[in-house]
Amino acid sequence: MTDADTYDLECTGISKDFGSFRAVDDVSFRIPSGTFFSILGPSGCGKTTLMRMIAGFEDPTAGDVCIKGKSVLSVPPNKRNVKMVFQHLALFPMMDVYENIAYGLRCAGATKDEIASKVADVLERVALPDLARREIHQLSGGQKQRIAIARCMALNPDVLLLDEPLGALDLKLREAMKIELKLLQHQFDTTFVYITHDQSEALVMSDYVAVMNAGRFEQVGRPEELYHAPQTAFVAGFVGDSNRWTGRAVEVRSDGIKVETDAGLTVIAMAHGNEQVVEGQAVELFVRPEFISATKPGTPDSDLPADNSYTGTVDGVLFNGANSRVLVRGPAGDLIEADVVVTGGADDLREGDPVRLHWARAQSMCFAS
């Protein structure tokens, strides 16, 4: 028994150049069997190129791709047991649902009976058993999604690649499909590699997330690791919302760093990332809004001692139900976002109210820049 058996997909030192432009730069990772793995990054970061190399539509300039421990570089796309759900699904409009699913089975040389039973089986599993003879244009967006997945899953792939398949759906459906995808992955117990630029999709569904930027993996980890312990400023900024300041480390101690922001705010923070922060160095500072408490001066909470504590004025209230926020004009004149609970009562913060903000040093993530 070797390691390879437990990894469905393994990429080592994989790079791709388009002329002088390097789209993917020395990326290595391996994905354990049965994992929901997401690659998260802004558009143009190289994640689609990476996926196309795994599927076989592009040849890597350097590096190796292994599926179930075997290199597939010399295997043409139609012989790789890696199936793909395309961004626009690419269902065949001239075939009905049954034929779409049967297509791959036919290519594999299955008999008529096998095809019939497998199609029925996979439709059952995506909970659309009666749709076999429907035409593609008669399906709803969510149904199309599930048929596109069923079409791949009927072939028992080692790895299923999904290229932002939720992008074309409206918000409500997208939320529902996130959960459904996760459930489908559990049900099929197949390794899913999911590409997206939407951090919420990645965080909700994935077992592991790789954050990609400019052709490289910035960090690979569980969603909560990425959120709470980002290793680079890019990850801290890209995953989740943050107040983001640039500044200078004025004092570095083992239990914290004193940072003076460009606007003139002094913040006590903790160092994150691999790079050591030294005194006088330029830094980037991230504070998530949900860790900043905003209270009216005079209430009992507001007097609690805190590492960072400022007074300011409410500049605006962004009401969004449970995720409501206030924009506070801080002492240095810059705007700070903080989560608040808006109850609709008399105690709610309103525009123009004086306000006290405070948060712990552990919640101020400081990166050398």
Place this chain on the structure above:
Amino acid sequence: MSQDTKRLSLILLFAPFALWIVLLILLPHIGMVVLSLREKVAPRVYEFGFGNYVDFMNEPIYWNTLMRTGSMSLLVTVLALLIGFPVAYYIAKIAGKRSRGALFLMCLIPLWVSDLIRAFGWILLLRETGVVSSLLVWSGMTDEGIEFLYNDVTVVVGLVYTVILFMIVPLVSTLDGMGDDMIEAGYNLGGNSLTVLRRIIIPYAMPGIVAGCIVVFMLTSGSYLTPILLGGKNSSWFTEQIYDQFITRFNWESGAAFGILLLAFTSLVVWLGLRLSGQSLANTVART
């Protein structure tokens, strides 16, 4: 008031179309049908009857010419498809955005000159003392000039050249609408190149293929100059037969019958083609 204006503008918009259909399409054809049903019994004496159609049935020359026109038009259609499809595929799927326009333009160039000039171009190239033959003699490959004109192969080549654009345009427009991901999905799900072509690209392009074939078949079977000029002494084309009836033999009645028969015959072929390919006029010619 505004209701009236709306109706008036609707009528005005519809009028040119209706006039065109009625005056230029419907009336002449009705005239042709009526004319074709007149039998000439004596100078300036006519009777209603199907004599002109009976004449056609009884004369194997007419039959053979019609069949020959039909089968050669089918051959031209098939060749135009076989040559046009890769060209269209290249233009729509492989060529870069910038070269696409240039390629399209190149396909259009033959249409900038008239049918007649095009046919004469071929004649200059292919006649015994023409360019090709002279080159062969000059290079020593033959001792005597070769006559390339006046045979069926030349007619077919000339016709394919003339009509191929009408095959390429609808094909490009349907293939253009097919996303690359459709083809990649075909490979990804395990298909080889042949499967992808047979099961995905061709079915997807079917409306374009059928539209192109209909237009090309109609143009070819109704063409006059190219088969006559390039076919020379052995060119038997049904349109020539119609021309002869009208002009040389002053037999308008039978010429009209021939015209109706050609229309019926080509319509039948198109109908058969639509049935066989499982397409309808609405989603092919009307769509592209």
Place this chain on the structure above:
Amino acid sequence: MKPTILCVGLLAATALTAVSASAETLRLLTWGSYAPEELIQKFEEKYPDITVEVTFSNNEEMIAKLRATGGAGFDLAQPSHDRIYAAQLEYGIYKPLDLSQINTDVMSPVHLEAVKANTTIDGDVYAVPHQWGTTGLMADMTKAPDVKSWADLCDPKYEGKTSMRLKRTILLATAFAMGQDPFALYSDLDQYQELLDQVADKLIECKGNIKAYWQGGDDLSAMMLSGEIVASETWDSTAYRLYDQNNNIVFIPPETGALTWIDTFAIPAKGNADDAAYKWINFVLEPENITIMSGSTGAIAAVKGGADLLPEDKKAAVNAAFTQEDIDNLKFFANIPPGVEDMEGKTLEKIKAATGG
């Protein structure tokens, strides 16, 4: 309401064109080269209130055009003399001529009488002669020196190097070459059909020998000058033009006699510029205009001493081609009785459709 307006508008437009046409336009329907620009200018100078409009055509199309309108649209047409009688009986597309308005004295009596005889219906004369010429053979003397009969076009010696025009002329010519007189059989159409069948067999057999059927003077000239063919059926005027460019190419009256056609003047039934038409006829009959006309057409005017009025170069070509014996041997086209055109058309179709290699 609207259709009425439309109709009124159309009528008005038609009326306008009709009026303007009757005032000053002579619409001439004739053969290519039968209305040289030089003559038109001269005519318009002489009659400043008349504008000449010319449409070039051939026998078949002239009749088809006139038939389509019932004889309207043109004021003067020039079909050959054998295309008047049947067309008039069948379609009534011409109107009787007023001979008193035409300067018939200058016309050569042979041709005038021949045309009159052929185009008189119920005592009315429908055409007078203009130009005449013959259809015969032409050969390149260096390559085919012994061509003298229609049958020589089918001589295997010249395989793939001869040409003819697949029209009724070649049917008649072949019949003469077979020793028959097709015109004599016009009175008995059954017999004529038999003759046509024999002619068809002969021409189908000959098809392999022919390079291509020529359609007009231009493609015939191109084939002959390039040497692709060495002998052909031809109009004499075409042969004369080629003689100018290559003295080896000569016109040969076949031993059974060159077939003679006469192009005429006829006035369409609904022509509305008769005066202008008569003026044009008399104008082109003037001797100095005849020379201009013949220079353009290559044919001989049907006037007394017409041959002497040819331009010098043409005169030489004619003298090289014709002996007095040949002229005595000329065969005039006889009138085509109704029905014959159809029989001949069918025969031509049969020949065209046959595979001759």
